[in-house]
Amino acid sequence: MKPQDITYQPEPVKSIVIVGKDRNSSAGNYLAGLLASYKHLYAFIDKQLMMKSRIVRDLAVDLQEMGCPMRAVEATEEAKTMDSVMEMCSWLMEKGADRDAVLVAVGGGITTDMVGFTAGIYKRGVRYVNVPSTLLAQVDAALGGKSGVNFEKYKNILGVIRQPVITFIWPSLLTSLPRRDFLSGAAEMLKTFMIEDGGNYRKAADLFFDMSSEYNMEVLMNGKDESKTWAGIMKKHMDTLCELIGAAADIKAGVVSRDPFEKEERRKLNLGHTFAHAIETLAQRDGGERFQHPEDPRQPQGVTHGEAVAMGLVLAARLADRYFRKDKNDPTELEGMISNDLWDSDIPCYCPYTVEEMAETMKKDKKAEGGKIHFVLPKSVGDVVTVGLTVEEVCRLMA
Numbered sequence: 245m246k247p248q249d250i251t252y253q254p255e256p257v258k259s260i261v262i263v264g265k266d267r268n269s270s271a272g273n274y275l276a277g278l279l280a281s282y283k284h285l286y287a288f289i290d291k292q293l294m295m296k297s298r299i300v301r302d303l304a305v306d307l308q309e310m311g312c313p314m315r316a317v318e319a320t321e322e323a324k325t326m327d328s329v330m331e332m333c334s335w336l337m338e339k340g341a342d343r344d345a346v347l348v349a350v351g352g353g354i355t356t357d358m359v360g361f362t363a364g365i366y367k368r369g370v371r372y373v374n375v376p377s378t379l380l381a382q383v384d385a386a387l388g389g390k391s392g393v394n395f396e397k398y399k400n401i402l403g404v405i406r407q408p409v410i411t412f413i414w415p416s417l418l419t420s421l422p423r424r425d426f427l428s429g430a431a432e433m434l435k436t437f438m439i440e441d442g443g444n445y446r447k448a449a450d451l452f453f454d455m456s457s458e459y460n461m462e463v464l465m466n467g468k469d470e471s472k473t474w475a476g477i478m479k480k481h482m483d484t485l486c487e488l489i490g491a492a493a494d495i496k497a498g499v500v501s502r503d504p505f506e507k508e509e510r511r512k513l514n515l516g517h518t519f520a521h522a523i524e525t526l527a528q529r530d531g532g533e534r535f536q537h538p539e540d541p542r543q544p545q546g547v548t549h550g551e552a553v554a555m556g557l558v559l560a561a562r563l564a565d566r567y568f569r570k571d572k573n574d575p576t577e578l579e580g581m582i583s584n585d586l587w588d589s590d591i592p593c594y595c596p597y598t599v600e601e602m603a604e605t606m607k608k609d610k611k612a613e614g615g616k617i618h619f620v621l622p623k624s625v626g627d628v629v630t631v632g633l634t635v636e637e638v639c640r641l642m643a
């Protein structure tokens with residue numbers, strides 16, 4: 245008997261990325277209009293945001309008027325688990341959510357990851373909308389459809405790839421974002437421009453340097469209030485920030501649309517991430533104690549995803565230097581440039597773990613295939629290549 249060859253076309257999905265500064269709440273009305281076109285909305289909103297952001301409180305009022313049930317999300321890495329996803333599914337069941345449900349995620353990468361995953365598995369998959377509220381989520385986490393939760397102390401080990409129907413990028417949401425979380429996103433933005441530059445890497449590095457210099461001047465020298473000063477600095481630089489967010493989102497959306505399931509090109513977006521995930525996993529295990537630098541306030545306790553990415557970028561540059569130049573005594577220009585740019589912007593980038601300490605964790609990397617991991621190596625700004633290496637080879641090169 246001849247096997248029957250059946251092919252089918254999955255339903256095409258499209259994300260809408262809206263970038264624009266909004267000083268007169270027109271973006272809020274626009275988002276409400278977009279959401280109103282869906283009948284059965286169920287919103288998941290980061291708990292912190294409800295307390296800190298007036299924009300989100302206004303959005304919640306709009307959602308309430310649309311009859312949308314809302315649930316608060318605990319946005320911590322400890323809570324980013326299968327248990328939380330199960331609770332979200334139970335809540336959806338309790339609210340009578342059907343296959344035509346549209347989930348709305350309002351929050352940072354933790355919220356969009358958990359809601360995206362829930363949308364991927366609930367009743368074999370429902371639609372979802374992302375409204376990212378951190379810089380990191382606006383330029384990265386909320387775009388591309390990857391979602392996941394932590395499992396057995398490993399990062400994002402369980403997950404799905406399912407594109408959101410809309411990703412609504414609204415930079416004004418960032419004005420309530422704490423500085424540490426902003427800088428975390430800044431690292432992820434620099435990563436994107438390391439992959440595809442177009443002159444944006446230097447522009448972004450200079451912007452973050454200026455913002456941090458202004459902050460240090462006002463807070464450390466003039467004793468001004470930390471959060472108010474930071475919010476003011478973000479508002480002052482909003483035009484440039486919007487431009488850069490748009491450029492970074494565009495790069496990610498372009499790569500994802502050419503390679504949605506990470507067969508080839510999409511791998512390069514993982515620049516620095518094998519190291520970063522190992523750093524985050526080790527930090528979660530040891531309570532982040534290696535990150536305590538009491539004499540240096542620039543190295544606060546624990547590590548955020550973006551800070552781990554910053555450390556991963558420096559390590560990836562070192563690995564690339566060693567891999568391409570072979571002679572480890574050659575100067576490591578790229579590593580020096582990246583770490584200076586990160587340090588000048590107050591983004592912690594010194595990794596407190598040795599490569600040997602990270603080795604076991606790296607072997608569990610999702611990108612490992614046949615014992616080799618696809619390491620993304622930067623040759624220069626805007627020029628990266630993917631190379632399959634075993635963890636042992638990496639340890640040897642970086643010794």
Ligand SMILES: NC(=O)c1ccc[n+]([C@@H]2O[C@H](COP(=O)([O-])OP(=O)(O)OC[C@H]3O[C@@H](n4cnc5c(N)ncnc54)[C@H](O)[C@@H]3O)[C@@H](O)[C@H]2O)c1
Pocket residue numbers: 290291292293296297319320321324351352353354355357377378379380381384385386387388389390391392399400417418419420421422425428429549550
């Ligand atoms: N799916 C992907 O492709 C992808 C890519 C990169 C990162 N991630 C994941 O994203 C997560 C990190 O995301 P993140 O850094 O966006 O942060 P997050 O969701 O952890 O948020 C950071 C903190 O900021 C608060 N917050 C969020 N928005 C705020 C706002 N506008 N104002 C005030 N406070 C606000 C949150 O409550 C939280 O305390 C990690 O778990 C990482 O694994 C996923």
